[in-house]
Amino acid sequence: MHIEIEELAKEFGPERALHPVSLAIPSGALIALLGPSGSGKTTLLRILGGLEFPTSGRVLFDGSDATGLTVQERRAGFVFQSYALFRHMTVFENIAYGLRARKRRERPTEAEIGRRVNRLLDLIQLPDIGARYPSQLSGGQRQRVALARALAIEPRMLLLDEPFGALDAKVRKELRGGLRHIHDTTGLTTIFVTHDQEEAMELADLVVVMSMGRIEQVGKPADIRARPANDFVRDFTAA
Amino acid sequence: MSDITFIRAESVTTEPRLARGLLIGGTMALIAVLLFAPLIAVFAEALRDGWAASLDALASPDARSAIRLTLIVAAIAVPLNAVFGIAAAWAITKFDFRGKAFLITLIDLPFSVSPVVAGLALVLLFGVNSSLGGWLVANDLKIVFAFPGIVLATMFVTFPFVARELIPVMIEQGRAEEEAALTLGASGWRAFFTVTLPNIRWALLYGVLLCNARAMGEFGAVAVISGKIRGETTTMPIMIEMFYNEYLSVAAFSLAGVLALLALVTLTLKSLLEWRHADVLAATRRH
Amino acid sequence: MRASIFRSPSPLPGFGLSFGIVMTVLSIVVLLPIGALLGRGLMIGPGDLWGMVNSRRIWSALSLSFRAALIASVFNLVFGIVLAWVLVRYRFWGRRLVDAAVDLPFALPTAVAGISLTALYAPNGVLGQALAPLGIKVAYTELGIWMALVFIGLPFVVRTVQPVIEELDREVEEVSATLGARRAYTLRRVVLPTLAPAALTGFALALARSVGEYGSVIFIAGNIPNLTEIAPLLIVIRLEEYNYDAAAAIGIAMLLISFAMLLAINLIQVWSRRRIGLV
Numbered sequence: 001m002h003i004e005i006e007e008l009a010k011e012f013g014p015e016r017a018l019h020p021v022s023l024a025i026p027s028g029a030l031i032a033l034l035g036p037s038g039s040g041k042t043t044l045l046r047i048l049g050g051l052e053f054p055t056s057g058r059v060l061f062d063g064s065d066a067t068g069l070t071v072q073e074r075r076a077g078f079v080f081q082s083y084a085l086f087r088h089m090t091v092f093e094n095i096a097y098g099l100r101a102r103k104r105r106e107r108p109t110e111a112e113i114g115r116r117v118n119r120l121l122d123l124i125q126l127p128d129i130g131a132r133y134p135s136q137l138s139g140g141q142r143q144r145v146a147l148a149r150a151l152a153i154e155p156r157m158l159l160l161d162e163p164f165g166a167l168d169a170k171v172r173k174e175l176r177g178g179l180r181h182i183h184d185t186t187g188l189t190t191i192f193v194t195h196d197q198e199e200a201m202e203l204a205d206l207v208v209v210m211s212m213g214r215i216e217q218v219g220k221p222a223d224i225r226a227r228p229a230n231d232f233v234r235d236f237t238a239a
Numbered sequence: 240m241s242d243i244t245f246i247r248a249e250s251v252t253t254e255p256r257l258a259r260g261l262l263i264g265g266t267m268a269l270i271a272v273l274l275f276a277p278l279i280a281v282f283a284e285a286l287r288d289g290w291a292a293s294l295d296a297l298a299s300p301d302a303r304s305a306i307r308l309t310l311i312v313a314a315i316a317v318p319l320n321a322v323f324g325i326a327a328a329w330a331i332t333k334f335d336f337r338g339k340a341f342l343i344t345l346i347d348l349p350f351s352v353s354p355v356v357a358g359l360a361l362v363l364l365f366g367v368n369s370s371l372g373g374w375l376v377a378n379d380l381k382i383v384f385a386f387p388g389i390v391l392a393t394m395f396v397t398f399p400f401v402a403r404e405l406i407p408v409m410i411e412q413g414r415a416e417e418e419a420a421l422t423l424g425a426s427g428w429r430a431f432f433t434v435t436l437p438n439i440r441w442a443l444l445y446g447v448l449l450c451n452a453r454a455m456g457e458f459g460a461v462a463v464i465s466g467k468i469r470g471e472t473t474t475m476p477i478m479i480e481m482f483y484n485e486y487l488s489v490a491a492f493s494l495a496g497v498l499a500l501l502a503l504v505t506l507t508l509k510s511l512l513e514w515r516h517a518d519v520l521a522a523t524r525r526h
Numbered sequence: 527m528r529a530s531i532f533r534s535p536s537p538l539p540g541f542g543l544s545f546g547i548v549m550t551v552l553s554i555v556v557l558l559p560i561g562a563l564l565g566r567g568l569m570i571g572p573g574d575l576w577g578m579v580n581s582r583r584i585w586s587a588l589s590l591s592f593r594a595a596l597i598a599s600v601f602n603l604v605f606g607i608v609l610a611w612v613l614v615r616y617r618f619w620g621r622r623l624v625d626a627a628v629d630l631p632f633a634l635p636t637a638v639a640g641i642s643l644t645a646l647y648a649p650n651g652v653l654g655q656a657l658a659p660l661g662i663k664v665a666y667t668e669l670g671i672w673m674a675l676v677f678i679g680l681p682f683v684v685r686t687v688q689p690v691i692e693e694l695d696r697e698v699e700e701v702s703a704t705l706g707a708r709r710a711y712t713l714r715r716v717v718l719p720t721l722a723p724a725a726l727t728g729f730a731l732a733l734a735r736s737v738g739e740y741g742s743v744i745f746i747a748g749n750i751p752n753l754t755e756i757a758p759l760l761i762v763i764r765l766e767e768y769n770y771d772a773a774a775a776i777g778i779a780m781l782l783i784s785f786a787m788l789l790a791i792n793l794i795q796v797w798s799r800r801r802i803g804l805v
Contacts, residue, residue, distance in 0.1 A: 070703075071251050072706045072707065072708065074704075075706065078700075078704040080697045080701060082697060084695060084700070097715075098705030101708075101711050262616070263612055263616055263618050266605070267620070272653070274631075274677075276646055276653065277643050278634070278642070280642040280643075280646050281638060281641075284645050323551045326544040329540060334536050334538070344792075347788075349556060350735075351734045351738075352560075353739070353740065353784065355758035355759075355761050356777045359773055360559035360562055363559070363566050364558055364559045369562065395555050414538065427538065449632070456635025458637040459741050459758060495637070495641060505633045506629055506633050
C-alpha cells in the first residue's frame, strides 16, 4: 500500500510539532523517520496510525483520503516504544487479541486463530512461549511479541515507534535482522521511528531525516551520506 | 479533518461525548441521593424549629455533658493512638525482623472487627464476672460502664489509623536520613525529632485527623461498654441515640449537626492536606 | 555482639522501646480483649457454643447481616468502579467537590448517618414520599438496611480503584484500538481486568465493614426479630439481659466471619501480585 502525506501539520496548542510536511512512501518500502527528540517524527507516525489528528493536511492510502478514518478502520499495525503488551494476558492471548476483537461476522474460528498465532510465533522465532506472561519475558522477546501481535490483524502497514530503543546493543542487532526478515517476508509498507542514525542507515530502504517539525531530506541511505542537503543532515548522519 | 460527532470520541482513549455525559449525569445523580441528601437532611431536621430551638437543645445539660465527654475521650485516645502509631511505624520501617507481616495484620485487626464485638470483648475482659473484673471491683476500679472503658473502646476502633498512614510513607522515605544523622553524631532521639518527625508531619497530621473523626463518632463499641449512664458515660453519639429514641428530634439532629460539621471540617482539612502534600501522601494511597 | 535470630542488627536505636510500646498497647487494647472473647468461647465449650448459635433467630440475624452486606457491596463494586473512572478520567464542574465528598461516609459518625437516613426514607421523609407511589418502602424494612450499608461502603471501592486508574498506561488502550477493538471492547477486555484486583480488594473491605455495621443500621432497620434484626443488635440485646454466654457465642461467630474475610482480602492481594504485579 503506498502512502501519500500532503501538507500535514500538527499543533499542540501554541507548539508547532509539525510544519506542513509532504512525503510519498512507495508500497512495500522499509522507511526510517530519523531525527533527534522534538523533530516531530513520532507525531508523524502517530498521525499515520490514527492516534493523533492533524491540524491540517491529508493522508492518502492507495490514493484515497484516509484522514478521517478511525484508528480501528486504518488497520495500521502499531508497535509502541514500551511495547504495551497486555500484562494480564498470556503471549498467545496478546497475539490473538486483534482477531478476537473483531465483530462476530468477521471473526475467524478459534481453531483458525490458533493456527495464525502459532504461525506468527514461528515467524518471530519464539514457538514455545505462548503460555507465558509478559512479565516472564526478556525485553527482546517482548518486542517480538508486540510485533507478532500487530501482524496478527493482517495490517496494511506496520508502524514502529523506537522499536529497539530500550534494548542493549547485542539484542538490538539481532532484532534489526529480525525486522528486516519480517519486512521481506510480508512485503508490508513499514515505517519506523528512530534517533539512531546507524540503525536507520543500515535497515531502511528510504530515510526521512527530520528536525524541528520539518523534513530535511528524503533519500536512500547512500545518497544521504554522499549528498547531504544541509549541515544538519550531514552532522546528524555522520558515521 | 475528521468529523467529530457526539457518537465518535475525539480521542482514542476516551469514550464518546454522549456516553461521557450520561455517565457523569448518572453518577452525579446517584451521589446527590446517596451522599449529599443524608448530609443535608441532618441540618434540615436540626433547624426544623429554627435556630433558637436548635441552640437551646445544644445548651441543655445532657447535651453539654455529652459534648464534654466526647472531647475528653478524644483528647486522651487520639494522642495515645498517635504515640502508638509512631512507635509501630518506627519499629516496622526502620528495622528488619521476622513476623513483620503478621504484626501488621494484628494492627489492622480492629478494622475487620465489628465495633459491637469490640465492645463485647472489652466487657468480657473487664466485666464483673471475669477474673480481672473481680480484681477491679475489689480495688474499686471501674472500667466497664465507666470512663476508662470508653477510652479503651475508642482506642480499639481507632487503633490502626495513625500507624497505617505512617508506615507506607516511612517505608518510602527509607532509613538513609536517620542513618546519616547518626553518623553525624546525633543520638537516636535527636535523629527522631529533628529528622524523622519533620519528614512525617503531614502524614501524621492526616492520620490524627482521621483517627479523631472516628474517635468522636464511634457508636457501637461505646454503646456496649458505656452502660449509657445519662450525664456520666454518654458520649455525643450515644446521646444522639437517646434523644432520638425519646422523640426529641431537634435535640438529636442538632447534636448530630455538630458532628456533621466536624465531619465537614475533617474532610476539608483532609483535602487540603492531600492537595498540598500529594507527593508525601501518595505513598499511602498505593498500599 | 550476638546477632539475634529474631531480627537483623541495625545501627538505628530504639527498637526495644518502640517494639515494647507496640506489643504492650497492642496487647492491652486489642489482643487481650479478643482473647477474652475467645476464652469465653472455650469456657462454654464448642458443643454448647454451637447449640447457642444454632437458633432460628440468630441464623436469621447472621444471614441478614451477611446478605445485606453482600448486596450493598456488590452495588458499591459496580458503582464504585464507574464513579472512580468518572472522577479520574473526566473533567466537569464540581468534580473536585465530589471527589472530596466521597470520603463523607468515612468521616461521618455512624449514628448521624443512621438517623438522617431514617429521616430521609421514613414514610414522611423526602425520599420516602418520593418512593411511596412506586410502592417501595425503605425505612424499617430490609431495603433500608441495604441503603445504609451502601452509604457506609461507598468509599471503599472508589478509593482502592482510583490510584490504579490514575496509573493506567494509556498506550495499552491505544494499542488495543490499533488492533481493531472498539472502545467498549477495550474497556471490557483490557481496562477492567487491570482494575479487577483493586476493585475486589475494595469490595472485600466494604463487605467486612458492612457485616459488622451497627450505628447506621439500627435506626432504619425496624429491628424485628427474624426479619430485620441484624446480628450486632442481637449481641447488644443479650448483653442487656446479662446473658454473656449467648452474646459471646454470637460475637465469636461474627469474629470468625471477619477473619475469613481478612483472609480472603490477603489472598486476593497475593493472587493479583503474582498474576499481574498490580494490586
